[in-house]
Amino acid sequence: MLVFNTNTDLIGYLKSNSTTLTSIGFVPTMGALHQGHLSLMQKSLSENEITVVSIFVNPTQFNNPEDLAKYPRTLEDDIHKITILDPNIIVFAPTIDNIYNGNTKSDLFDFDDLENQMEGKFRPGHFNGVGTIVKRLFEIVNPTVAYFGEKDFQQLQIIKKLVAKYNLKVTIKGCPILREPNNLAMSSRNALLSFQEKQEAAILYKTLITTKVKFEKESALEITKWVQKSFEKNPNFKLDYFQIADEKTLVPCTRKSKAKKYRAFIAVYVNNIRLIDTIPLN
Numbered sequence: 001m002l003v004f005n006t007n008t009d010l011i012g013y014l015k016s017n018s019t020t021l022t023s024i025g026f027v028p029t030m031g032a033l034h035q036g037h038l039s040l041m042q043k044s045l046s047e048n049e050i051t052v053v054s055i056f057v058n059p060t061q062f063n064n065p066e067d068l069a070k071y072p073r074t075l076e077d078d079i080h081k082i083t084i085l086d087p088n089i090i091v092f093a094p095t096i097d098n099i100y101n102g103n104t105k106s107d108l109f110d111f112d113d114l115e116n117q118m119e120g121k122f123r124p125g126h127f128n129g130v131g132t133i134v135k136r137l138f139e140i141v142n143p144t145v146a147y148f149g150e151k152d153f154q155q156l157q158i159i160k161k162l163v164a165k166y167n168l169k170v171t172i173k174g175c176p177i178l179r180e181p182n183n184l185a186m187s188s189r190n191a192l193l194s195f196q197e198k199q200e201a202a203i204l205y206k207t208l209i210t211t212k213v214k215f216e217k218e219s220a221l222e223i224t225k226w227v228q229k230s231f232e233k234n235p236n237f238k239l240d241y242f243q244i245a246d247e248k249t250l251v252p253c254t255r256k257s258k259a260k261k262y263r264a265f266i267a268v269y270v271n272n273i274r275l276i277d278t279i280p281l282n
């Protein structure tokens with residue numbers, strides 16, 4: 001399997017094959033790969049001539065240094081998983097210096113207010129970091145299609161906005177959330193949970209699925225109060241936010257409109273490990 005550690009090597013390789021290449025599928029990741037990532041790679045393999053996977057823990061999208069320090073890093077194991085899936089996948093695993101060239105800072109973006117909701121509010125600067133790395137990776141890989149999981153639904157909307165604003169020639173595809181047997185959304189951070197915490201974290205999806213039922217009759221405000229109250233009673237979890245929002249603008253729902261699509265979003269700390277999940281409501 002080909003593993004490139006510098007952008008010049010990867011660009012050189014892709015350029016030398018560019019006359020015959022019809023499509024490049026791209027799966028950006030921060031490693032600690034799970035079945036959700038592998039499903040994105042499978043989709044890319046089925047739709048493109050070649051697939052590139054990046055593995056890079058991007059420091060500029062972490063607002064909390066502790067979160068960055070403890071983020072799981074399992075490069076060897078990740079490469080092994082990719083080889084088993086398909087040894088033709090090309091891996092790009094650059095160093096921080098290779099990407100940021102001695103200046104590990106985010107560029108500033110305006111994503112038409114999408115960046116100021118939820119994750120943006122609770123993780124200041126997060127989406128400038130995401131925008132910076134994704135734009136740089138797109139410049140290096142020059143993909144035809146890029147694949148992102150819907151668990152990070154706000155990120156997905158922001159990347160679509162990035163592509164539209166900068167007129168980037170890449171199609172963005174959102175792919176469904178994969179879940180553990182107890183319905184916990186698959187996430188690299190799950191590797192940091194104990195067995196018991198993982199079992200208990202099923203509460204995120206239970207909350208979302210109950211929200212979906214309640215949303216048929218109750219207002220977004222009533223449901224939000226119910227969620228906040230139920231988490232107050234549960235000392236093992238700290239609710240960061242729960243929000244029912246318009247899927248397109250991500251603005252909180254104050255009055256339901258039949259013309260709009262809504263989603264519920266939740267972010268919860270379990271023993272300092274931050275988990276997020278989302279569900280479409282109508």
Ligand code: PAF
Pocket residue numbers: 028029030056058061130133134152155
């Ligand atoms: O979703 C992720 O894993 C990251 O935010 C991404 C898109 C790879 C950028 O670092």
